[in-house]
Amino acid sequence: MQAAPAARTHSTPQPGHALVDADLNDCLHTYEQRVRGRFAAVLDVLRTLSSCQHERDFAAQAQTLALQKLGFELPTDWLANAWVAGVDMAALHAHCLFQTVAQSVQQAGFDQSCWRARMPIGPQQWRDWGYHTLDFSPCADGRLQALLPFILRTTPAPHVWVKAYAGALFDVEHDVADWTQRELERLTGAIEGGAQLDYLKVAVYHYSSSAPCEQGCAAHGSLDEQAVQAAIERLVALQMAVDNTFGLGAAPQVLLIGVDTDCDAIRIHLPDASGQIHRTRFLDSATLYRSSFGMPAAAAQQAVQQALQRHVTELGGLAAKGNEAGLLALVQAWLIANFSQIEYVNRHHAGRYAVIGHDEAFVCAGEAVPLLHLRNQFYFAHLDTVEEGAADLDVGARIFQGLNVQRGLALPVLVHFTYNARVPGARERAVQRGLRVAQAIRARFSDLAERGLLHCRVAVSERQAGSVLEWAEHAVSAAAH
Amino acid sequence: MQAAPAARTHSTPQPGHALVDADLNDCLHTYEQRVRGRFAAVLDVLRTLSSCQHERDFAAQAQTLALQKLGFELPTDWLANAWVAGVDMAALHAHCLFQTVAQSVQQAGFDQSCWRARMPIGPQQWRDWGYHTLDFSPCADGRLQALLPFILRTTPAPHVWVKAYAGALFDVEHDVADWTQRELERLTGAIEGGAQLDYLKVAVYHYSSSAPCEQGCAAHGSLDEQAVQAAIERLVALQMAVDNTFGLGAAPQVLLIGVDTDCDAIRIHLPDASGQIHRTRFLDSATLYRSSFGMPAAAAQQAVQQALQRHVTELGGLAAKGNEAGLLALVQAWLIANFSQIEYVNRHHAGRYAVIGHDEAFVCAGEAVPLLHLRNQFYFAHLDTVEEGAADLDVGARIFQGLNVQRGLALPVLVHFTYNARVPGARERAVQRGLRVAQAIRARFSDLAERGLLHCRVAVSERQAGSVLEWAEHAVSAAAH
Numbered sequence: 006m007q008a009a010p011a012a013r014t015h016s017t018p019q020p021g022h023a024l025v026d027a028d029l030n031d032c033l034h035t036y037e038q039r040v041r042g043r044f045a046a047v048l049d050v051l052r053t054l055s056s057c058q059h060e061r062d063f064a065a066q067a068q069t070l071a072l073q074k075l076g077f078e079l080p081t082d083w084l085a086n087a088w089v090a091g092v093d094m095a096a097l098h099a100h101c102l103f104q105t106v107a108q109s110v111q112q113a114g115f116d117q118s119c120w121r122a123r124m125p126i127g128p129q130q131w132r133d134w135g136y137h138t139l140d141f142s143p144c145a146d147g148r149l150q151a152l153l154p155f156i157l158r159t160t161p162a163p164h165v166w167v168k169a170y171a172g173a174l175f176d177v178e179h180d181v182a183d184w185t186q187r188e189l190e191r192l193t194g195a196i197e198g199g200a201q202l203d204y205l206k207v208a209v210y211h212y213s214s215s216a217p218c219e220q221g222c223a224a225h226g227s228l229d230e231q232a233v234q235a236a237i238e239r240l241v242a243l244q245m246a247v248d249n250t251f252g253l254g255a256a257p258q259v260l261l262i263g264v265d266t267d268c269d270a271i272r273i274h275l276p277d278a279s280g281q282i283h284r285t286r287f288l289d290s291a292t293l294y295r296s297s298f299g300m301p302a303a304a305a306q307q308a309v310q311q312a313l314q315r316h317v318t319e320l321g322g323l324a325a326k327g328n329e330a331g332l333l334a335l336v337q338a339w340l341i342a343n344f345s346q347i348e349y350v351n352r353h354h355a356g357r358y359a360v361i362g363h364d365e366a367f368v369c370a371g372e373a374v375p376l377l378h379l380r381n382q383f384y385f386a387h388l389d390t391v392e393e394g395a396a397d398l399d400v401g402a403r404i405f406q407g408l409n410v411q412r413g414l415a416l417p418v419l420v421h422f423t424y425n426a427r428v429p430g431a432r433e434r435a436v437q438r439g440l441r442v443a444q445a446i447r448a449r450f451s452d453l454a455e456r457g458l459l460h461c462r463v464a465v466s467e468r469q470a471g472s473v474l475e476w477a478e479h480a481v482s483a484a485a486h
Numbered sequence: 487m488q489a490a491p492a493a494r495t496h497s498t499p500q501p502g503h504a505l506v507d508a509d510l511n512d513c514l515h516t517y518e519q520r521v522r523g524r525f526a527a528v529l530d531v532l533r534t535l536s537s538c539q540h541e542r543d544f545a546a547q548a549q550t551l552a553l554q555k556l557g558f559e560l561p562t563d564w565l566a567n568a569w570v571a572g573v574d575m576a577a578l579h580a581h582c583l584f585q586t587v588a589q590s591v592q593q594a595g596f597d598q599s600c601w602r603a604r605m606p607i608g609p610q611q612w613r614d615w616g617y618h619t620l621d622f623s624p625c626a627d628g629r630l631q632a633l634l635p636f637i638l639r640t641t642p643a644p645h646v647w648v649k650a651y652a653g654a655l656f657d658v659e660h661d662v663a664d665w666t667q668r669e670l671e672r673l674t675g676a677i678e679g680g681a682q683l684d685y686l687k688v689a690v691y692h693y694s695s696s697a698p699c700e701q702g703c704a705a706h707g708s709l710d711e712q713a714v715q716a717a718i719e720r721l722v723a724l725q726m727a728v729d730n731t732f733g734l735g736a737a738p739q740v741l742l743i744g745v746d747t748d749c750d751a752i753r754i755h756l757p758d759a760s761g762q763i764h765r766t767r768f769l770d771s772a773t774l775y776r777s778s779f780g781m782p783a784a785a786a787q788q789a790v791q792q793a794l795q796r797h798v799t800e801l802g803g804l805a806a807k808g809n810e811a812g813l814l815a816l817v818q819a820w821l822i823a824n825f826s827q828i829e830y831v832n833r834h835h836a837g838r839y840a841v842i843g844h845d846e847a848f849v850c851a852g853e854a855v856p857l858l859h860l861r862n863q864f865y866f867a868h869l870d871t872v873e874e875g876a877a878d879l880d881v882g883a884r885i886f887q888g889l890n891v892q893r894g895l896a897l898p899v900l901v902h903f904t905y906n907a908r909v910p911g912a913r914e915r916a917v918q919r920g921l922r923v924a925q926a927i928r929a930r931f932s933d934l935a936e937r938g939l940l941h942c943r944v945a946v947s948e949r950q951a952g953s954v955l956e957w958a959e960h961a962v963s964a965a966a967h
Binding site: 177178182185186188189190192193195242245246249250251252255389390391392393425427428429430431434441442445 | 666667871906911923
């Protein structure tokens, strides 16, 4: 269930932290309201339809309302048969969600242009700091699905990947393959200026500062220590796998970030001189925000920089593959960028989200939809097959048991894969993969499917452009039955 | 069901083709007899056990017989409880098969040393001819599982991969990843002399010359045209995927080979000057064998060479990425090497296998067991997940319905993955993958599993050494229930 978008306060804003970009926050807030508004409209329209589903002119009424409030039509035959036993509300709800996702993707160019123009960390920045690819593995948890533009103020871009797994337990072998592909592109000159650039892998765990035992990471039983330790182990395994295959020093740069899902503050764990990442040693953005609050911009900037330097000294140095300055610049930029997010939550969510737990609207399985970024809007399981991603999907299904199924709504799963338009046949293979995954999801959750409480839709989008969700037609017609 | 090994004929051998290596044939025949003998002994011992399973000292008798005839013990508790309702013969049969596979792998060093020393096409040869990796995708059909040492007389080696799929319909995306890994190794200097070397992808379809409509490729409904066309399409897709990602000319060298599963003769389809592989244009080893039969070695060699040159002229040239001489040398070597296999089948199988259809003893799923090479000994489905490899496994299960299940024996599936010992954690992840695949197989064939007619065992082996099958212990204890 989505909270209704809060009315924008027009009173004089309190003076904030000097390093906060209030304009960017405005852009993001407008974006959040727009997108959440679309999803809220779905519930609103469906409630209205429910109240008039047995009226004689229901189909016409419903269609008019949907077009007017949602901007798309509803399946005519579903409406026409409503007089018999009412509308299948679970199916209609899922259908509207999928349409709304497609709509939000289609309008992302417009919706996101304001904040995209103001993002402090974009392709030019991370290239200047020495990185050609940013590979994030947050938890699948919906509360992390605003990671890029909101929490880290980083531009979503073709080589910024978000591959979410329950508990941030990313697949080491798949990551090695992703690194290998980019490394080969780099060596063959496909990455401009690639000679000086590296691949950055970031694992992102999360915790809840106000309810650590209930609202932490479900995959780790809300045991923060375990979540952090497991993420560190995966990062080490990835480095070792690459180093042991392609020679010492080949491994990508790694970094660990923690997110407080109550308020979106972050912790950054840097690898010390020996390359070790420590569970309890990190820089905390909330602490830095508070300690530099009230300072003029330059002084605050300097305070963060000094804190960072002190931290590196305490660590005894930094494993940055000869790019200490670049890595520190990136980390400093993320810490400062996050000040804006802390203030965003302060201003628009009273310093702590009203819903600190799960509140997702749907599950996304497969590859991330590159144009959709919103906290708690969807649960995202990065996977190639249900067989490998079953644990991630099971966590998602459990969440929706509480959110939807208990009140008669379905588990809506958007299966999404991207393809490279330059590779002939790639689109067709992505569609096939999507259909296969959808079938496996129906098999895994057959108890829900049989009760009409699982709705699964398959879409693909082009990897570079990605501005349109293309529905796999077979899946659509299958889902209609 | 395995045919009993034919007694070696000690009469004076008929004079054969001058280019045939009769000594190598002897080595291979001894190997075939040794390995088949082990599997035949399993059936023999089980029949004996069946006849005495209700005798008072059955457990002791059985153990003695097994140790003596098979070289390993049987599970004591299975034997001890035989007096109640008899031995679970399906379980015992599967257990013995798995033990025999492990035994054959363990003794491969000894068993294979004779033929390995005499293989005409080994690592030095294919490197001299310009290739660092040979990536074969034959059909999963058991009749192709002697491809390397028998049909192509090519040494099984670490970078000679056999990735079998029903209908030779290999996974393009996985192949791109495999190529990418090797290409990166090549560019980073991990492949000695790699600067001059290329990756060769060979798709291998099959047909039956004597029963084309019944004993062709099951995945293509024994429609040879379709089998050839589908293989060509995959090769083209692979080339396009690489070329479109890494630049024109990056794609690996490709080749198409057809195998007549009646007699192991081969057809080689070369890509013409424009890179096109033609369905109906190929060099046929049986034709060349016959036309050069009776010639002295030098003349026969020359005849093959001339035929090859004529063929290339007819094709209007060859797409060999600047390595025409190397590719032709390899193709010529395979054609001539296959003469020995034609004669092998002539001598030891009367020119045509007694069983031209399926006669596999077990299914291997996952990655190939690098030390096991025998026609019709196992059906091999290369896969990472059952979700992706389901079609391949289904074909295998259908085959074993006829071979085993109808007479009360189980579908025995060996799940096997390799790992790189230099990568910490890789072994553990390979075991986990194996256990996951085994679980998915049990779920997919739950009707068989519930009737005790599916026995699945998980093993891993080190990729380079690979001399021991290591059982995943969990799987063993699970399978015992």
